[in-house]
Amino acid sequence: MISSQAYGDNGKMKEYHYSGPVEHKFSPYAFNGGTVLAVAGEDFALVASDTRLSEGYSIHSRDSPKCYKLTDTTVIGCSGFHGDCLTLTKIIEARLKMYKHSNNKSMTSGAIAAMLSTILYGRRFFPYYVYNIIGGLDEEGRGAVYSFDPVGSYQRDSYKAGGSASAMLQPLLDNQIGFKNMENVEQLPLTLEKAVQLVKDVFISAAERDVYTGDALKICIITKEGIREELVPLRKD
Amino acid sequence: MALQDVCDFLQTLDESSPCTSLPNEMGCMWRTPLEFDRDSPFHFLFPPQQNSRKHKTPTVLSSTLSCLSPHQQPFQLSHGTTTLGFIFQDGVIAAADTRASCKGLICCPISQKIMPIHSHLVVNTSGSGADCMLWERILTREMRLYQLRHRRRLSVNGAAKLLSMMLHPFKGTNVCVAATLCGWDGEETQETLRSTDVTTVSAISDESALGSEKAASVNELLKDAHALSLSDQNTKNVLSTSGGRSGPRVCYVCSDGLQLKGEIISVGSGSPYAYAVLDDGWRWGMTVDEAVGLAREAVFRATHWDAYSGNNVDLFHITAHGCRRRDREDLKEEYYREREREKEKIKEREKERQKREGDELVEGEGDIYSGHCG
Numbered sequence: 001m002i003s004s005q006a007y008g009d010n011g012k013m014k015e016y017h018y019s020g021p022v023e024h025k026f027s028p029y030a031f032n033g034g035t036v037l038a039v040a041g042e043d044f045a046l047v048a049s050d051t052r053l054s055e056g057y058s059i060h061s062r063d064s065p066k067c068y069k070l071t072d073t074t075v076i077g078c079s080g081f082h083g084d085c086l087t088l089t090k091i092i093e094a095r096l097k098m099y100k101h102s103n104n105k106s107m108t109s110g111a112i113a114a115m116l117s118t119i120l121y122g123r124r125f126f127p128y129y130v131y132n133i134i135g136g137l138d139e140e141g142r143g144a145v146y147s148f149d150p151v152g153s154y155q156r157d158s159y160k161a162g163g164s165a166s167a168m169l170q171p172l173l174d175n176q177i178g179f180k181n182m183e184n185v186e187q188l189p190l191t192l193e194k195a196v197q198l199v200k201d202v203f204i205s206a207a208e209r210d211v212y213t214g215d216a217l218k219i220c221i222i223t224k225e226g227i228r229e230e231l232v233p234l235r236k237d
Numbered sequence: 238m239a240l241q242d243v244c245d246f247l248q249t250l251d252e253s254s255p256c257t258s259l260p261n262e263m264g265c266m267w268r269t270p271l272e273f274d275r276d277s278p279f280h281f282l283f284p285p286q287q288n289s290r291k292h293k294t295p296t297v298l299s300s301t302l303s304c305l306s307p308h309q310q311p312f313q314l315s316h317g318t319t320t321l322g323f324i325f326q327d328g329v330i331a332a333a334d335t336r337a338s339c340k341g342l343i344c345c346p347i348s349q350k351i352m353p354i355h356s357h358l359v360v361n362t363s364g365s366g367a368d369c370m371l372w373e374r375i376l377t378r379e380m381r382l383y384q385l386r387h388r389r390r391l392s393v394n395g396a397a398k399l400l401s402m403m404l405h406p407f408k409g410t411n412v413c414v415a416a417t418l419c420g421w422d423g424e425e426t427q428e429t430l431r432s433t434d435v436t437t438v439s440a441i442s443d444e445s446a447l448g449s450e451k452a453a454s455v456n457e458l459l460k461d462a463h464a465l466s467l468s469d470q471n472t473k474n475v476l477s478t479s480g481g482r483s484g485p486r487v488c489y490v491c492s493d494g495l496q497l498k499g500e501i502i503s504v505g506s507g508s509p510y511a512y513a514v515l516d517d518g519w520r521w522g523m524t525v526d527e528a529v530g531l532a533r534e535a536v537f538r539a540t541h542w543d544a545y546s547g548n549n550v551d552l553f554h555i556t557a558h559g560c561r562r563r564d565r566e567d568l569k570e571e572y573y574r575e576r577e578r579e580k581e582k583i584k585e586r587e588k589e590r591q592k593r594e595g596d597e598l599v600e601g602e603g604d605i606y607s608g609h610c611g
Binding site: 117118120121124125147149151152153154155157167 | 339342344345348349365366367368369370371410412
């Protein structure tokens with residue numbers, strides 16, 4: 001496969017636009033698109049992702065979801081370079097099994113987040129090109145969302161969008177869930193039904209404007225009863 | 238950092254970094270950086286050399302750097318900030334904004350850049366977010382080990398030297414940490430220190446890197462440290478008579494290897510603006526309220542002029558008793574208040590001008606001045 005950088009520094013497709021002599025080297029990274037979103041509520045958490053896998057102008061698959069179930073209370077969403085996503089989830093699952101066998105209990109969401117941070121930083125000088133978001137329930141049963149950057153910096157939020165359409169979705173979530181920049185509005189806590197509807201609306205909007213987002217939306221709903229999945233169709237063009 | 242990104246400035250690499258030769262299997266061997274602490278649990282992998290130079294002695298760092306030229310990483314790490322720290326007669330103030338930006342996008346508007354290390358030391362971090370988070374954890378661990386082994390806390394200068402030594406193997410790579418250590422050095426007697434601090438400092442090391450939980454533990458520390466200082470009069474005497482070794486300290490450590498001591502230190506893309514305000518208002522004999530007001534004003538002005546700083550202000554005040562955290566303030570409210578004040582001032586000036594010209598109209602020749610009033 002010709003691996004000239006499909007995603008140049010300044011966002012231009014280098015094959016079309018002449019920006020001076022360009023040296024093409026083998027790049028170990030590729031950008032496979034996709035958007036991931038996570039929302040934490042009082043007693044639930046949602047992790048949603050689209051299912052399109054693309055590269056450059058092609059779509060490799062319309063059925064490649066980006067949420068991976070880790071434990072009964074934790075789901076991780078990974079977007080970015082698909083190769084690194086697969087390897088990273090394999091490594092996390094192996095570490096989870098090791099922890100379970102040596103400590104006789106499953107890892108909590110906070111512990112998984114801390115572990116992922118050190119795994120990512122271990123590759124500080126050749127990073128995993130993955131934008132991770134972990135959603136789950138913490139020890140007290142409240143929803144928790146942990147968002148990461150590719151080298152392991154993380155923090156706990158109540159909502160976060162990552163991936164190709166993150167810049168479009170994050171402001172909308174800031175306004176609807178965080179009530180930012182709204183005056184004189186009653187701040188009701190987020191219910192599960194409202195959160196699911198909001199996530200669906202938000203992804204439909206993202207699919208309108210982002211070429212790498214579309215095809216279908218998979219939502220993983222995490223409550224104390226377990227993890228439930230919903231599949232919603234999106235624009236396929 | 239932020240300015241570098243805007244100007245697309247690529248750092249030229251230093252080819253002359255010395256290094257002893259490892260068994261040179263060009264191609265597939267993954268190496269760990271040299272001079273690295275073998276006992277540390279962190280093993281950093283460097284990808285194999287791609288440009289093999291057969292004539293020069295291949296140096297691990299410089300050749301891997303040429304493979305890891307900036308365009309190979311298709312993402313940027315978070316940079317751009319304003320942090321400051323200064324000392325005055327009643328302790329140390331550490332302040333920072335809370336915006337973490339990533340080449341034009343704000344990754345996180347509520348990040349926490351000031352992290353407490355122990356009851357009397359706080360570190361202001363700037364540079365790449367993941368590096369700062371990790372090195373702060375490593376520093377906390379080493380400080381705790383030092384305290385357990387030597388039964389006294391490491392001084393701020395000692396902590397700066399320790400951090401600088403730990404960052405040295407990564408000089409030349411793109412690890413970017415610019416930390417300001419702000420704290421209070423004090424000599425304390427062994428017995429009193431051991432009994433209380435063992436419980437209090439362990440509260441910090443057990444917590445994960447979550448801001449709210451750390452703040453809670455800091456409050457606990459403050460209570461215990463306060464109890465410690467009040468309960469034992471001897472401690473107080475030792476603190477004051479330890480001959481210049483106790484007192485407020487501010488120290489800057491950079492991953493390039495720079496270490497600075499001073500009275501006022503500000504770091505980040507907004508630091509020139511913060512320095513302007515601090516230089517104007519700083520005196521050794523300030524009161525706590527004046528110092529807090531000065532720090533807030535400095536960060537506020539810096540966020541106004543610098544695109545990469547903004548959102549909120551975090552403030553910590555460290556004294557001999559420990560550190561105290563002020564509530565995070567949203568600067569949006571401050572801007573609106575400032576605008577209201579400006580409007581008021583303009584109205585006042587307008588009124589005065591009208592009054593003045595009204596008086597002159599009454600006193601002097603009518604026709605000429607009536608033109609001005611219109």
